[in-house]
Structures are given as C-alpha cells and as structure tokens.
Amino acid sequence: MQDHLINYLKQQVGPEHVLTSPEERWTYAYDATDRAAMPDAVVFPGSAAEVAAIVRLANAHRFPVVPRGAGTGRSGGSVPIEGGVVVVLTRLNRILEISKNDLVAVVEPGVILGKLKAAVEAEGLYYPPDPASAEFCTIGGNVAECAGGAVAVQYGVTRDYVLGLEVVLPTGELIEAGTRTMKGVVGYDLTRLFLGSEGTLGIITRITLRLVSKPPARQTLAAGFDTMEAAAATVSLILRSGLTPTALEFMDHVTLGCVQEMLPFALPAGTAALLLIAVDGQPQDVADRVGRIAQCCRDQGASPVLESKTPEEAEGLWRARKVVSPALLKVKPHKVSEDVVVPLGSIPALISALQDIARGRGLIIPSYGHAGDGNIHVNILYDQQVERERQAVPLAVEDLFTMVRKLNGTLSGEHGIGLTKAPYLGMELSPAALALQRRLKAAFDPLNIMNPGKIFPGPPPP
Amino acid sequence: MQDHLINYLKQQVGPEHVLTSPEERWTYAYDATDRAAMPDAVVFPGSAAEVAAIVRLANAHRFPVVPRGAGTGRSGGSVPIEGGVVVVLTRLNRILEISKNDLVAVVEPGVILGKLKAAVEAEGLYYPPDPASAEFCTIGGNVAECAGGAVAVQYGVTRDYVLGLEVVLPTGELIEAGTRTMKGVVGYDLTRLFLGSEGTLGIITRITLRLVSKPPARQTLAAGFDTMEAAAATVSLILRSGLTPTALEFMDHVTLGCVQEMLPFALPAGTAALLLIAVDGQPQDVADRVGRIAQCCRDQGASPVLESKTPEEAEGLWRARKVVSPALLKVKPHKVSEDVVVPLGSIPALISALQDIARGRGLIIPSYGHAGDGNIHVNILYDQQVERERQAVPLAVEDLFTMVRKLNGTLSGEHGIGLTKAPYLGMELSPAALALQRRLKAAFDPLNIMNPGKIFPGPPPP
Numbered sequence: 001m002q003d004h005l006i007n008y009l010k011q012q013v014g015p016e017h018v019l020t021s022p023e024e025r026w027t028y029a030y031d032a033t034d035r036a037a038m039p040d041a042v043v044f045p046g047s048a049a050e051v052a053a054i055v056r057l058a059n060a061h062r063f064p065v066v067p068r069g070a071g072t073g074r075s076g077g078s079v080p081i082e083g084g085v086v087v088v089l090t091r092l093n094r095i096l097e098i099s100k101n102d103l104v105a106v107v108e109p110g111v112i113l114g115k116l117k118a119a120v121e122a123e124g125l126y127y128p129p130d131p132a133s134a135e136f137c138t139i140g141g142n143v144a145e146c147a148g149g150a151v152a153v154q155y156g157v158t159r160d161y162v163l164g165l166e167v168v169l170p171t172g173e174l175i176e177a178g179t180r181t182m183k184g185v186v187g188y189d190l191t192r193l194f195l196g197s198e199g200t201l202g203i204i205t206r207i208t209l210r211l212v213s214k215p216p217a218r219q220t221l222a223a224g225f226d227t228m229e230a231a232a233a234t235v236s237l238i239l240r241s242g243l244t245p246t247a248l249e250f251m252d253h254v255t256l257g258c259v260q261e262m263l264p265f266a267l268p269a270g271t272a273a274l275l276l277i278a279v280d281g282q283p284q285d286v287a288d289r290v291g292r293i294a295q296c297c298r299d300q301g302a303s304p305v306l307e308s309k310t311p312e313e314a315e316g317l318w319r320a321r322k323v324v325s326p327a328l329l330k331v332k333p334h335k336v337s338e339d340v341v342v343p344l345g346s347i348p349a350l351i352s353a354l355q356d357i358a359r360g361r362g363l364i365i366p367s368y369g370h371a372g373d374g375n376i377h378v379n380i381l382y383d384q385q386v387e388r389e390r391q392a393v394p395l396a397v398e399d400l401f402t403m404v405r406k407l408n409g410t411l412s413g414e415h416g417i418g419l420t421k422a423p424y425l426g427m428e429l430s431p432a433a434l435a436l437q438r439r440l441k442a443a444f445d446p447l448n449i450m451n452p453g454k455i456f457p458g459p460p461p462p
Numbered sequence: 463m464q465d466h467l468i469n470y471l472k473q474q475v476g477p478e479h480v481l482t483s484p485e486e487r488w489t490y491a492y493d494a495t496d497r498a499a500m501p502d503a504v505v506f507p508g509s510a511a512e513v514a515a516i517v518r519l520a521n522a523h524r525f526p527v528v529p530r531g532a533g534t535g536r537s538g539g540s541v542p543i544e545g546g547v548v549v550v551l552t553r554l555n556r557i558l559e560i561s562k563n564d565l566v567a568v569v570e571p572g573v574i575l576g577k578l579k580a581a582v583e584a585e586g587l588y589y590p591p592d593p594a595s596a597e598f599c600t601i602g603g604n605v606a607e608c609a610g611g612a613v614a615v616q617y618g619v620t621r622d623y624v625l626g627l628e629v630v631l632p633t634g635e636l637i638e639a640g641t642r643t644m645k646g647v648v649g650y651d652l653t654r655l656f657l658g659s660e661g662t663l664g665i666i667t668r669i670t671l672r673l674v675s676k677p678p679a680r681q682t683l684a685a686g687f688d689t690m691e692a693a694a695a696t697v698s699l700i701l702r703s704g705l706t707p708t709a710l711e712f713m714d715h716v717t718l719g720c721v722q723e724m725l726p727f728a729l730p731a732g733t734a735a736l737l738l739i740a741v742d743g744q745p746q747d748v749a750d751r752v753g754r755i756a757q758c759c760r761d762q763g764a765s766p767v768l769e770s771k772t773p774e775e776a777e778g779l780w781r782a783r784k785v786v787s788p789a790l791l792k793v794k795p796h797k798v799s800e801d802v803v804v805p806l807g808s809i810p811a812l813i814s815a816l817q818d819i820a821r822g823r824g825l826i827i828p829s830y831g832h833a834g835d836g837n838i839h840v841n842i843l844y845d846q847q848v849e850r851e852r853q854a855v856p857l858a859v860e861d862l863f864t865m866v867r868k869l870n871g872t873l874s875g876e877h878g879i880g881l882t883k884a885p886y887l888g889m890e891l892s893p894a895a896l897a898l899q900r901r902l903k904a905a906f907d908p909l910n911i912m913n914p915g916k917i918f919p920g921p922p923p924p
Contacts (some may be wrong), residue, residue: 100702101807120555124704146647157645159654160622167787173894181803182835183619183875184889185608185658186883187899187917192621192654196647213704240562243687285747341643345563373644421648428648431633436906437649443905444898455649 001040001085005061008044009085012053017044017091028086031073032133034334035419038067039080046091046203048166048174055203056172058449065170066451068198069110069138074337077198081453087203089140096206098123104163104180105209109140111387126214128155128382131414132322140204146196148414150321153372154280155212157414159195166206167194170445180208198416199451201444202335215280218246219290220314222263223297223305224271228252228355231273232348234300238277239344241296243289247278248372249321254259255368258327265306275302275371276317311438324368325377331364332381336393336420340398341375342409350376353403361396363389373456375413401427417455427456463502467523471505471547474515479506479553490548493535494595496796497881501528501542507633508553508668510628510636512722516549516595517665518634520911527632528913529661531572531600535607536799537880539660543915551602551886558668560585566625566642567671588676590617593759593876594784596652608658608858612709612783614676615834617674621657626913628668629656632907641672660878661913663906675888677742679755680708681752682776685759685767686727686733690817692712693735694810697761697833700739701756701806705751709740717737717830720789726778727768737764738779738835786830793826794843797883798855800862803837804871812838817866823858837875879917887919 010018019025019042030036040063045051058065064084071078080086092108095116099105100123107116114135120127130149131137137147143165148157164178167190167193176193178184192200225231231250238245251259251274256267267274277293279286291305297305306312328335342350351367354376358365369377380396401411401424411421411428425434438456441448472480481487481504493497502525520527525852526546533540542548552679554570557578561567562585569578576597582589591598592611599609607626610619628639640646640653656663661664687693693712700707713721713736718729729736737759741751752769759767775822781826803811813829820827831839842849842858863873873883873890887896900918903910 030898064552099465099805099807101698102805104805104911105703146651152645156622159651166700169894169898173898175892175895177895179803179872180805181608181872181875182869183614183803183807183832183838183876184482184872185836185876185878186872187879187887187895188663188902189621189654189658190895190902192651192657192896195654196651213702213706214702220769227533229535236563239565240675242678244675250735265468280744282747284750284910288746341641341731343561343566344644345561352650370645375643375645393754408642410641410643410646411645413643414647416647416709417649425649430637432631434650434651436637436652437903440650440652440902443901 001063004027005057007040008057009041009054012093013043013045013050017046028068028088029079031071031076031078033074033076033077033420035079037079037081038083039086040083040437041050042086042088044088044091048168050169051087051203051205052172053175054085055168055170058085059172059447062447062449063450067203067447069141071135072133072137072419073141075420077145077416077418077454079419081419084373089138089441091159092205095119103211103298105211106366107139107207107209109138109204109207111139113137113139113142120211121214124214127161127209127211128160129161129210132325133400137412139207143195143204143207144197144199145416148370148375150249150370150390151278152370153248154244154246159192161210162191162195164208165194167189167202169202170450178208182210196416198418198454200441200454202450216287217283218278219286219307220282220317221277221290221305222317223275223277223302224267225273225302228269228273228351229348230301231275232351234275234297234302235347236345237300238293243293245277245293246280247276247373249276249369250274250371251324251368252366254330254366255324258323258330260402262316262320262323267360276321277444298454328366328379328381332383334382334384336377336380336397338397339375339413339415340378340400340404340409340411341413342404342407344374346407346409347371347374349407350403354378357396357399361392361399363392363396365396410428419454421456422455463525466919467504467519470519471516475505475507475512480817490530490550491541493533493538493540495538495882496534497538497541499541499543499547500545502545503759504548504550506550506553508751510630513549513630513665514636516547516633517630520547524909524911526914529606529665531603533599534595534599537882538877539607539880539916540547541881543881551600554667554825562587565643565672565673569601569669569671571600571666571669572599575599575601575604581752582673583676586676587673589623589671589673591620591623591707592597594787597814602670605657605687606659606880607668610712610832610837613740614717614832615710616706616708619653623672623711624653624657624669625672626670627656627666629664629666632912635844637848640670644672648797659876660839660880660916662903662916664912677907679745679748680740680742681772682779683739683749683752683756683767684779685727685737685739685764686731686812687735687764691810692763692812694813695739696737696759696764696817697809697819698807699758699762699835705755706835707739707755708857709738711738711831712736712833713786713830714828716793716826717786717790720792721782721786724778724782724785725773738839746761762872790828790841794845796844796846798842798859801837801867801877802862802873803835803875804841804866804869806836807867808871809836810834811869812865816840819858819861823861825854825856825858827858849875881916884901884917884919887917
C-alpha cells in the first residue's frame with residue numbers, strides 16, 4: 001500500500017490506530033477458520049465518520065476494505081483474501097442506551113456480546129441470541145453473520161432482534177435503515193438485507209436491538225440415550241408436543257468424550273448421545289413442562305434423565321456445551337466445521353447419513369448442536385500430516401452437502417458462506433438466483449471494494 | 463393495449479382467464495383505499511410458468527405488470543396507476559402441503575389466509591399472523607405487504623414465518639429464495655427482501671411457511687378505562703411486567719361507539735378506552751397470567767375488567783375488533799387510515815398528540831389497534847362534501863407524520879407505502895437511503911415494469 005494512503009489513514013483515525021508492521025498485520029490476517037491472508041494495513045476507526053472516510057478513500061483508490069469484529073467467525077468472512085485494509089471495529093464499543101420504556105438497546109458494533117447481554121439483564125431485560133462465542137464475539141459480527149445459538153428454538157436468531165442499523169455504504173454514504181419501533185414496512189427491508197450479508201454490503205456503525213422481558217425462570221434438563229436414533233426420535237417428539245422448549249441441543253458420543261470431565265455428573269459407558277434441554281417461563285409452568293419433557297425422554301428409553309437442581313448445575317451443563325468446538329481437537333489436530341441445517345423431520349436421516357459418510361470416508365465425524373431447529377454442527381476431524389485423511393476431507397464435505405441438499409436442507413444456518421463455503425454456493429442457489437445476488441451486490445458496491453472475494457464463488461463475471 | 467398482445471396473453475393462460483371489457487377491468491382498478499386506476503387487461507394465470515410468460519411479454523413490450531391478491535390492501539399497492547396488466551393470483555390457491563414433521567406449510571399465493579389458518583389448525587398446528595382481513599385476504603398479499611395483526615405482540619408478523627419463496631423476477635426468471643429449514647444464511651436474504659416489497663420486485667408463486675405448535679389455551683380479557691391516559695399507562699406496565707401477552711389491543715371511545723352493540727357486554731357511559739388482551743400458553747399458566755394482568759388493570763383504575771368465560775365470548779370480543787375499520791364510516795362517510803408505529807414508551811405521547819391534532823384541525827380522529835407493539839391505526843374521518851373537512855385532512859396527515867417522526871416512529875407498521883404514503887417517504891428515508899433503494903429496485907427490475915409508481919415518490923430520476 002502506498003505511503004500517501006497510509007498517511008491519509010493515519011490523519012483520519014490518528015497514527016496510533018493504524019497498524020502497518022508485518023507482525024501486527026499478521027494478527028489480523030485470520031479468523032476462527034484455518035484460512036489467512038495478509039492485509040496491507042489494519043485501521044481502528046473511532047467513529048462512523050472515520051469509517052466513512054476510509055471507505056471513500058478505498059473507492060477513490062480501489063483497495064479492498066474488510067470489516068472485522070473479534071475475528072471469531074467460522075467461515076473466513078473477515079480474512080482479507082484480496083489484501084487491502086482491515087477495518088477493526090473494536091473501538092466502537094459503547095452501549096449507547098438501554099431503554100426499559102421502549103424495550104430497545106442502541107449499541108456500537110464493537111460491543112462484546114456477553115457484556116451486552118449482562119448489561120441488559122442487569123435492567124431486568126433479555127437479549128436472547130447466544131452463540132457459543134458470546135464472551136468474545138462482537139454484536140457487529142453477530143449482525144453481519146446473523147448469529148444464532150442454543151435458544152434460537154424459542155427466541156429466534158440475531159435477525160429477529162435487529163430493528164435498525166446505521167451503516168456506511170460501500171460508496172461512502174452514511175445511512176440509517178429500519179426503525180426503533182417493533183414493526184415497520186417503509187421501503188425495502190435494508191435492515192434484514194444487511195443481516196447475514198457478511199460485511200459485503202457496508203460497515204455497520206450502530207445497531208438498534210429489540211429486547212424482551214427477562215423470563216422469570218429457566219430450567220435445564222440433560223438426557224442420555226443408548227442410540228443416536230432414539231435421541232433424534234425424541235427431538236421430533238418434543239418439537240411436536242407443544243411444550244415449546246427454549247433450547248434443544250444434542251451431542252454425540254465423540255463430542256461427549258471430549259467434554260465428559262466438565263459435565264456435573266457421570267454418564268454411563270454406553271451413552272451414545274446426550275440431549276440438553278432448557279425451558280423458560282413462569283416458575284410453575286417451567287417446572288410442569290420440564291417434568292413432561294423429562295417423562296417424554298424416559299418413555300423413549302433415556303437414562304439418566306437429570307433435571308438441574310441449581311443455576312450452578314445448569315451453568316455447568318451449558319459451559320460444557322460451549323467448549324465443544326475447541327475440545328474436539330483432542331481427538332485429531334485439525335477439523336473442518338460445517339453448520340448445515342435440515343428440515344426438522346429429516347434430523348434422524350441426517351444423523352444416520354453422517355455415520356455412513358464417516359464410515360465411507362474412513363474419518364471421525366462427530367456432530368453436535370441445535371437439534372431443536374435442525375442446525376447440526378458437523379465436524380470432520382483429520383490430521384494434516386496423514387495424507388489419506390487430508391485427501392478424504394473435501395470428499396466428505398461434498399458427501400455431506402450432497403446429502404443435506406437431498407434432504408431439502410441448507411449449507412449454513414449461522415456461520416455464513418464467507419470463503420470456506422463459497423465454492424459450494426452453486427449447490428444451493430440456481431444460476432438465475434446467483435446472478436440476481438451479484439446484481440444486488442453491484443447496486444450496493446459498484447467498484448467491489450467491500451470485503452471482496454466472499455460469498456460468491458470465483459471472480460465476478462466481467 | 464394492442465390486440466396482438468391481448469391475443470398472446472389469451473394463448474398463454476386461456477381466453478377465459480383474460481378480462482378486457484371496461485366493466486370487468488374496472489373491478490380490478492381499486493383496492494381498499496379510495497384510489498383507482500383502470501388496467502389495460504386483467505389476467506388470471508394458472509401456474510408459475512404462465513406468470514413468467516406474462517412478465518417476459520411485459521419486458522419485451524414494456525408494459526406495467528401489477529400483481530394482485532384479494533385487493534384488501536390499505537395503501538393502493540395493487541392499483542394499476544400506470545395501466546398495464548393486473549395479474550390476479552387467485553387461481554394459484556392450493557395448499558400444497560402441511561407437514562407436521564417439518565412444521566412447515568407450502569402454499570400458493572392465492573390461498574385465503576383464513577382457509578390456511580383453519581387447515582393448519584386442523585392438524586394441531588398454528589400459523590399466527592392474523593390481519594383483520596384474514597377471512598378475505600390472500601397469503602401472497604400478506605407476504606408482499608408483510609401483514610401483521612393482533613397477535614404480533616407475542617408471535618411477530620408475516621416476515622417471521624416465511625422461510626422460502628418461489629418468485630418470478632421482473633426479468634422473467636423463476637427463482638427460489640430461502641429454505642425449508644428453520645435457519646439459513648446462504649447468500650443475501652432475498653426472502654426477507656421480498657417481504658413487504660409490495661409487488662415491486664417480483665411475483666411470488668409459492669411460499670414456504672414456518673408453523674408452530676397450537677397453543678393449548680388462550681384467554682381473552684377486556685378492560686375499560688375512564689381516560690385514554692390510564693389505558694396507555696396500563697399498556698406500558700403490562701409490557702414491562704414479563705407477563706408476555708399474546709395480543710394487547712386498544713380502542714378509543716369513538717371506535718367503541720361504532721362497535722358497542724357487537725360487544726358481548728355493556729360498557730359504562732364514560733368509558734374512554736378499552737383494552738383487549740389475549741394470553742396463550744398452557745392452561746394453568748394462562749389462567750395465572752390473565753389473573754395478574756387483570757389485577758394490573760384494576761390497579762390502574764380499570765372498570766369493568768372482564769375475563770371471557772367461554773371461547774364464544776372471546777370470539778365476540780375479537781369479532782368486534784375486526785370490524786372496527788369499516789364501522790367507523792358510521793360517523794363520517796369518508797376516512798383516511800394510517801398505521802403509524804411509535805416506540806413503546808411513546809404510546810401515551812402519541813395518544814395525547816392525536817387529541818391535539820383532532821382539536822387543532824377540527825376533525826374527528828379515532829384510533830385503535832395494536833397498542834402492544836406501538837402500531838396504532840389512526841383514522842381521519844371526513845365528509846367529502848364538506849370543503850373545510852376535505853381540506854383539513856391532508857394537513858392532519860402531515861401533523862400526524864411529523865409527530866410520529868418526532869417520536870422516532872415510522873409511517874407504516876403493516877399497510878405499506880404503496881400509492882398513498884409515497885409522497886411522505888422522504889420524511890423517513892434520507893436521500894442517500896432512497897437512492898440506494900432505487901438502485902436496488904433497478905437491480906431487480908431494470909425496465910421498471912413491475913408495479914411501477916409504488917413506494918417511491920414521483921418518477922424515478924433519469
């Protein structure tokens with residue numbers, strides 16, 4: 001990157017907020033995938049106006065701009081694959097307002113999700129989305145990827161809580177989208193279009209979130225099963241029971257093996273799957289529904305079925321769930337994580353297909369995740385040093401995506417396409433749909449400077 | 463319209479499905495507003511392929527295409543203001559599938575909402591959105607306008623239930639957007655972009671809807687208040703109580719006067735406002751929460767506070783609510799209906815401002831609607847024959863929108879912009895946001911053939 005551009009950036013945001021040494025830049029080359037690419041510079045703007053100045057410079061000199069929060073993404077979305085400037089939004093980290101009267105929060109994109117959730121709960125309110133990275137990830141990244149988490153079964157995902165956004169467009173203008181109100185249909189829904197747009201349509205500089213009342217009670221239940229099939233069948237039964245669980249998570253036996261010592265109880269040796277279930281509501285109602293769900297699990301042969309007696313016990317269960325992803329590296333040093341979703345009735349078929357793929361490709365493929373909404377995190381484990389395993393991984397990924405599409409599923413529920421899934425996009429979107437998506441991108445970003453190389457496979461057609 | 467074009471249309475859909483006489487065309491010139499414009503032809507396609515053929519013809523010969531369901535829209539969205547062909551989707555009226563396993567329904571756009579709701583409930587499931595026109599409107603129109611209704615307080619609006627769409631683009635291609643799964647973040651969220659796009663981005667030919675379990679119990683409560691202020695304050699209290707009402711509707715005294723004889727009970731003479739509250743859930747929990755909400759109303763001075771004892775009594779209350787809009791014509795022969803939304807904490811301020819506007823402009827301006835989400839239906843009543851009233855109406859509309867924007871509100875919660883609110887769009891969207899919306903429209907519809915003249919004020923800039 002030319003010196004005069006670096007100098008201009010330093011003038012705009014202050015020299016101490018621009019990183020240029022190779023060591024410093026390398027720190028912002030990667031996210032939570034195994035992809036990395038060196039940026040030309042890393043900039044930490046302190047205001048929306050500074051973000052806009054960076055974007056206008058990028059338009060004038062046609063260099064890529066890659067927005068980034070905490071870098072916890074799982075699809076390479078913030079990896080600067082075509083170089084350019086990484087715009088780190090961690091200085092925009094103020095909670096501007098939590099309004100009990102309006103049931104909204106107004107925040108900057110760099111706020112850590114866990115801090116936001118705690119601040120909201122201190123006011124007796126609740127912001128539900130809870131990706132496993134909640135203690136590290138930023139709310140801006142959550143919006144850009146449309147993050148989910150365990151309680152989506154009852155409460156939905158980030159999309160369902162974003163009312164309004166302030167955004168610097170790829171062309172440099174600052175606009176407001178959406179509302180501070182619970183409803184709104186004025187013009188095209190730009191707010192939800194930015195949700196999950198993976199930093200390719202603009203840089204979010206302020207977010208208005210809908211809040212809900214804090215549920216007065218939550219109980220957690222754990223149920224062990226002898227077979228995967230029994231666990232999957234129980235998930236279907238619970239979803240159709242009208243007992244409306246808040247979360248309905250599952251872990252298979254490989255996953256359980258990796259987090260067993262964190263669980264607040266011992267599991268029998270033959271446990272093939274664990275369901276982790278939460279129920280929110282008024283205390284007596286929660287107790288009733290937890291009792292009926294527990295009975296439903298026992299009827300399906302679950303043993304043990306344990307209701308958490310204290311908040312600490314429940315927290316222990318959820319803590320174990322949240323460290324599953326890194327814990328799997330105990331089994332093999334490398335992994336590819338997918339987050340496919342299938343229609344609810346196809347969960348048993350997917351679980352069974354995963355076992356076939358693992359056998360067929362000679363790989364260990366543990367799965368866990370959000371059984372309650374059909375969003376299963378599939379982890380293909382391997383050792384980079386073992387050629388056979390290394391070569392089998394992309395074949396297993398293709399097997400998986402082929403099966404998911406056959407089951408009318410989707411390639412990603414909450415991690416996004418980014419870099420890692422871009423080559424597979426054509427398995428889900430038709431050429432006409434893809435062409436429309438490219439026209440849409442061009443309407444926002446005619447010079448293709450905003451996070452280029454993401455979502456779409458290959459270079460854009462001329 | 464030239465004969466050879468009419469003949470081509472007749473070839474495509476069958477001559478019996480093309481209307482050309484002035485009398486027949488006039489039937490499709492208007493919707494539920496007071497606007498009307500004559501189409502050149504009215505066509506009833508029987509398949510997505512026929513819809514695509516009509517749209518391709520329109521591109522080749524550059525005539526407007528205006529999609530239409532039942533014509534119950536409240537903002538002129540289906541009025542063919544620039545002529546062209548009205549495409550009525552009522553022949554595409556099949557419920558293709560209701561899946562208990564996947565908790566989805568797949569339907570064609572011309573299905574009447576009430577029929578869909580009944581078919582879903584017959585399977586023990588529930589499709590929540592319930593605009594007052596549910597017995598007449600089509601699900602396709604609901605998607606195009608992002609319809610809401612009373613239970614949005616708990617369940618959200620149409621947007622929250624549409625998982626996937628099949629759409630004929632303005633350029634004639636048939637694409638699929640979205641998924642059959644509960645989550646999905648693959649590519650830009652075209653599904654939610656079509657929600658509320660008012661027939662300007664394409665013609666929807668199939669809809670995949672998320673369903674939920676049918677709540678085992680629902681109870682309805684009615685509470686009369688002496689003053690509007692007390693009613694508005696009670697709404698705020700209930701929303702912050704954590705008692706999560708399903709619906710929280712309000713009617714002012716003018717509205718009450720128009721539907722009084724339909725109510726299953728007599729109200730005291732001085733009743734200034736009625737709250738109508740529904741609570742869903744497990745039976746015991748519903749009874750508990752209804753009791754606590756009733757107490758909250760009594761504490762705020764409500765009298766009477768009546769819990770519906772039977773489903774018939776509850777139905778009577780909701781029936782009265784649903785006929786409010788036409789019933790207001792008893793007071794004056796004409797009305798302008800607005801559906802503004804303000805942040806929850808500003809409901810009392812809006813209610814009080816409405817009284818000022820009515821006094822200031824010498825008009826009767828009753829209001830009713832979805833107090834629980836801040837979406838208030840404001841009705842400006844007048845007599846077309848009385849010049850003073852006729853001239854005061856647009857001034858009152860401007861007063862209203864100015865006040866709503868001052869309160870950080872939005873011009874429309876569920877009726878859309880269409881024709882009637884297009885002149886006011888600039889009160890909510892900045893020039894940069896509006897320019898982006900126009901570029902987005904052009905990316906979908908380069909020749910501007912799809913429902914032209916809607917949403918955007920005036921002709922598009924050259």
